[in-house]
Each structure stands twice: as structure tokens, then as C-alpha cells.
Amino acid sequence: MTVVNGYEQSDREEKLNILNLPSLEAEAKKIIPTGGFGYIVGGSEDEWTLQENTKAFNHAQIVPRALTDMENPSTETDVFGLHLKTPIMMAPTAAQGLAHSRGEAATAEGVAKVGGLMAQSTYSSTSITETAAAGNGAPQFFQLYMSKDWDFNESLLDEAVKAGVKAIILTVDATVDGYREEDIINNFQFPIPMANLTKFSEGDGKGKGIEEIYASAAQKISPDDVRRIADYTKLPVIVKGIQTPEDALLAIGAGASGIYVSNHGGRQLNGGPAAFDTLADIAKAVDHRVPVIFDSGVRRGSHVFKALASGADLVAMGRPVIYGLALGGAQGVQSVFEALNHELLIDMQLAGTKDIEAVKKAKLTHINY
Ligand SMILES: Cc1cc2nc3c(=O)[nH]c(=O)nc-3n(C[C@H](O)[C@H](O)[C@H](O)COP(=O)(O)O)c2cc1C
Numbered sequence: 001m002t003v004v005n006g007y008e009q010s011d012r013e014e015k016l017n018i019l020n021l022p023s024l025e026a027e028a029k030k031i032i033p034t035g036g037f038g039y040i041v042g043g044s045e046d047e048w049t050l051q052e053n054t055k056a057f058n059h060a061q062i063v064p065r066a067l068t069d070m071e072n073p074s075t076e077t078d079v080f081g082l083h084l085k086t087p088i089m090m091a092p093t094a095a096q097g098l099a100h101s102r103g104e105a106a107t108a109e110g111v112a113k114v115g116g117l118m119a120q121s122t123y124s125s126t127s128i129t130e131t132a133a134a135g136n137g138a139p140q141f142f143q144l145y146m147s148k149d150w151d152f153n154e155s156l157l158d159e160a161v162k163a164g165v166k167a168i169i170l171t172v173d174a175t176v177d178g179y180r181e182e183d184i185i186n187n188f189q190f191p192i193p194m195a196n197l198t199k200f201s202e203g204d205g206k207g208k209g210i211e212e213i214y215a216s217a218a219q220k221i222s223p224d225d226v227r228r229i230a231d232y233t234k235l236p237v238i239v240k241g242i243q244t245p246e247d248a249l250l251a252i253g254a255g256a257s258g259i260y261v262s263n264h265g266g267r268q269l270n271g272g273p274a275a276f277d278t279l280a281d282i283a284k285a286v287d288h289r290v291p292v293i294f295d296s297g298v299r300r301g302s303h304v305f306k307a308l309a310s311g312a313d314l315v316a317m318g319r320p321v322i323y324g325l326a327l328g329g330a331q332g333v334q335s336v337f338e339a340l341n342h343e344l345l346i347d348m349q350l351a352g353t354k355d356i357e358a359v360k361k362a363k364l365t366h367i368n369y
Contacts, residue, residue, distance in 0.1 A: 002101040005206065007191035008033055009101040013329035018339040021299045021320040028099070028323035035188040036098035039210070040322050043266035044178030049274065050266025053297025056274030060306050060364040065352030073348035075341055077356040079291050079313045080167060080236060080258065082139045085115025086341050087356050088304055090333075091262075091295045091316035092143030092169060092240075097125030097192040099326035105134035107325055110333025112138035114341070117314065119143050119169055122156065123205065123213065127195040132163035143169040143240065146218040146225060155199055157233050168233055169260060172221045173241025177214040178268040223254030230255045238293065241268070243278050245285035252289055259286050260293040265318050276307065283311020301343025305351065309362040 002009045010031050018024065029037050043050030075086045090111050097103040103125035111118040112135045120131050122145040132140055142160035147153050160168065182188075190213070194205035205213055218225075230237045236257030241264060242248050248259045261282050263275045275296035283292050294312035298304060304315045317340070324336035353359045 004097070004101075005191045007036065007098075009097060009192075010099065010326045011101050011329075012327060013331055015331045016324060016328045016335035018324075018335055021317075021336065021340060024320055024323035024327065024336070028326045032099055032326050035186040035191075038182035038186045039095070039098065039180075039188050040319060042180045042182035043270065044180050044268060045270035047266060047270065049263055049270045049272055050297075052274040053263065053266050053276070054299055054303070056276040056297065057300070057303045057306050058369070059277060060310065060366050062302060062305055062309070062347060062351050063363055063365060064350055068352030070352060070354050071349070073345055073354050075344055075348070075356060077313070082117065082166060084117055084139075084314075086337065086344075087308060087314050088337060088340055088344070089117040089293070089314050089316045090119055090321055091265075091318040092119035092121040092141075092171070093318045093322060094121045094123035095125055095190055095192065095194065096322060096325060098190075099322045100329055102126075102329060103192075104131040106330040107321065107333050108132070108135040108138070108140065109330035110325070111337065112136050113330070113334045114337040116337055117141065119316070120165070121145075122196055123194045124196060125192050125194065128156070128159045128163050128165075130195070132165065139166045141165055141167045141169050141238070143171055144229065145171055145174065145214075146221060147216055148218050149216070152199065153229075154232065156196060157229065159196075161233055161235065165235070167236040167238055167258065168229055169238045169240045170221075170226060170229055171240045172247075173243070173262070173264050173268050174214065175217065175219045175221060177210045178264070178270065180210070180267065183210055223250050226251055226254040226256050230257070240293075242282060243272060243275070245282050248282045248285050252286065256290060258291050258293060260295075261312070262293075262295045262316075265296050276303075276310070279307060279312060280310045286311070301340055301345070301347045304340065304344045305347045305353075305359055305362075306364060308356065308359045309364050311360075313360070
């Protein structure tokens with residue numbers, strides 16, 4: 001264990017024997033300090049949207065296929081010009097030092113081991129450069145929380161470009177922080193500095209609550225910002241937090257190279273629909289012009305399958321990976337991805353879908369049980 005500013009970080013480094021991803025939450029709760037765990041697990045208000053996120057996958061069903069004369073399906077896929085071993089990626093999540101002393105560096109290492117894609121958050125515990133180096137050449141994206149201070153945005157984007165990230169994810173659903181009661185109950189303040197904020201005049205985030213952190217973030221984000229970031233970085237810009245076809249079309253009109261369908265894991269607007277229930281209509285509006293990433297509530301191989309069959313090209317997860325990080329460091333992260341990929345492979349075989357392209361073409365049924 002490493003103690004920083006009185007906060008006890010896990011130092012574990014081991015492979016995990018995972019029955020399923022939902023079971024990781026209770027295990028992680030035993031080793032992540034209360035404030036940090038509350039910040040990770042929590043959603044906004046009464047957490048209705050958070051809970052519906054996972055339940056909503058039951059609104060669609062996979063069609064079982066048997067006489068398809070196939071075996072050994074593959075989860076390899078090509079998207080954004082990248083060749084990946086799995087369509088499951090790491091969502092950008094802040095402050096992973098709350099879960100492990102090596103923070104995002106260990107996550108990047110674990111994701112690289114499975115041939116996946118890692119997204120770094122602006123509010124990471126390790127710096128852009130350090131996290132990129134830990135990925136050892138594996139592809140990474142950088143997620144930007146746009147600051148009101150454009151000089152600061154440029155300094156982050158400069159570092160991301162220099163570190164070789166393949167795309168910028170612009171998160172647009174967090175112009176204020178969601179009303180998260182868990183953080184209020186715990187009077188939660190980040191005990192560990194946010195490495196990228198050390199450049200920023202307002203401090204490194206240590207000792208601040210989430211509301212204070214978001215106070216420096218831009219509260220007005222428009223399609224012009226998408227174009228400005230694309231022009232500045234010359235990298236693809238993926239807009240994250242899209243929940244309607246209207247916003248997807250606005251983003252594409254402003255030059256977005258990807259649409260990221262997400263409700264932030266139920267942490268922002270509570271009372272909105274489960275993310276999965278919004279996916280198919282958005283994908284239809286996008287109509288393959290740019291790739292679609294999906295997250296929020298993904299815990300099972302069948303969830304990944306259903307998201308791909310509903311129009312996603314990549315499927316991300318947040319909390320389960322952070323729990324794996326706390327429980328086993330880089331190897332724990334690797335174990336989480338392997339467990340979910342294993343379930344996906346079984347589902348692919350039993351649905352007669354040999355590769356990810358076939359999964360994307362698979363028809364789902366929508367029977368209301
Ligand atoms: C602890 C935590 C921190 C997060 N930090 C960020 C962030 O910095 N930027 C961002 O765009 N999304 C952030 N998210 C949202 C994730 O990118 C993702 O949308 C969400 O975790 C998906 O839901 P899931 O946790 O159910 O898989 C965070 C989520 C969690 C749980």
C-alpha cells in the first residue's frame with residue numbers, strides 16, 4: 001500500500017480470477033478508501049439512469065444461430081485506421097490514482113497487453129506523456145475537458161499530439177458536474193494531484209472537490225469548438241456524450257471524425273434514457289459516415305455484442321476496469337478485458353458470427369418481456 005496525503009492506494013500487481021465483471025465492485029470496495037470508492041461507483045441524483053444503463057440491454061435480444069458451419073470467431077477489428085485485437089476499449093476516466101498507486105500508467109500497460117485501445121482523461125493522475133509511454137506504442141486517445149482558458153487547452157493538446165495520441169475525444173456532457181450525492185456524503189476531495197493540471201494556474205486539483213474542478217471547465221461548448229480542436233491538432237476529433245441524433249448530426253457537421261454515444265455512466269444527467277436505448281437511432285442518423293463508440297453500463301459479453309449489433313464500432317467500459325486496476329494493477333486490468341472478451345467470443349460462436357463485421361450485421365430482436 002502507498003499512502004499519499006493520508007489516502008491509501010493499492011499497490012497490487014496480479015492476475016485476477018474473474019467470474020464476472022459485476023462481482024468486481026464488491027471486491028474493490030474492500031480495498032479502495034471510502035471517498036475514492038464513492039467517487040468511482042456513484043451516479044447522479046437517485047441513480048435511476050445509472051441503474052437503467054445495464055438493465056436496458058435486456059430491451060434487445062441476440063438471435064441464436066446453430067447450423068452456421070463456423071468455429072473460432074475472432075474479435076479483431078479495424079477502426080479509425082487502427083488494427084485492434086478487441087472492440088472493447090478503456091473509457092476515459094479521471095483520477096485512477098484513487099484505485100492504484102500507478103494510476104493510468106498501469107491501466108495503459110494492461111490495455112496494451114490485450115491489444116486494445118486506451119483513452120486518457122484530462123483529469124488523470126499520471127501525465128499524458130507518462131501514460132503514453134506506459135502504453136509502449138499501443139494506440140491511445142486523449143480526452144479533453146475543455147477549459148475556459150484556451151491557452152491551457154492548447155498546452156494539453158500540444159502534449160497529446162507530441163505523445164502520439166491517435167485522436168482527441170472532446171467530452172461535451174459535463175459542462176457542470178452531475179449532482180452526485182455519494183461525494184457530498186463523503187465530503188470527497190481529490191487527495192491525489194491531477195498530473196495534467198499542474199500546468200494550470202488554478203492548481204493541480206489536490207484537495208478540491210469535483211465541483212471546484214469542473215468550475216474551470218467550459219460551460220458553453222458549441223460545434224465551433226469541435227472544428228477549432230480539429231484544426232488546431234490536425235487529429236480526428238470524437239465527440240463524447242452524444243445522446244441524440246440531433247447532436248450527432250451537429251457534431252458531424254462541425255467536422256467530428258467520430259461519435260461517442262454515452263451518458264457518462266449515469267454520472268451526469270439523471271432521468272435521461274439508458275445509453276443503450278439511444279444507440280440505434282443515433283447510429284442510423286450517423287449512417288456509417290464516421291465510427292461510433294458506445295459506453296455506459298457494459299458488463300457482459302452479450303452487452304458488447306448487442307451494442308455492436310446496434311451500430312457501435314467500439315464499446316468502452318469505465319468502472320469495471322478501475323476495479324480491476326485496484327485489485328490487480330496492470331495485470332488486473334488485463335484480466336478484466338480478457339474476461340469480457342472471453343464472454344464475447346462465446347456469444348459470437350453461439351450467434352454464428354465469425355468476426356466483428358458479422359456481429360455488426362447481426363439482427364437483434366426486440367421482444368418486450
Ligand atoms: C470514476 C470515473 C471517472 C470518469 N472520468 C471521466 C473523465 O474524466 N472524462 C470523461 O469523458 N468521462 C469520464 N467518465 C465517464 C466514462 O468515460 C464512461 O462514460 C463511463 O464510465 C461508462 O460507464 P461504465 O462505468 O458503466 O462503464 C468517468 C467515469 C467514472 C466511473
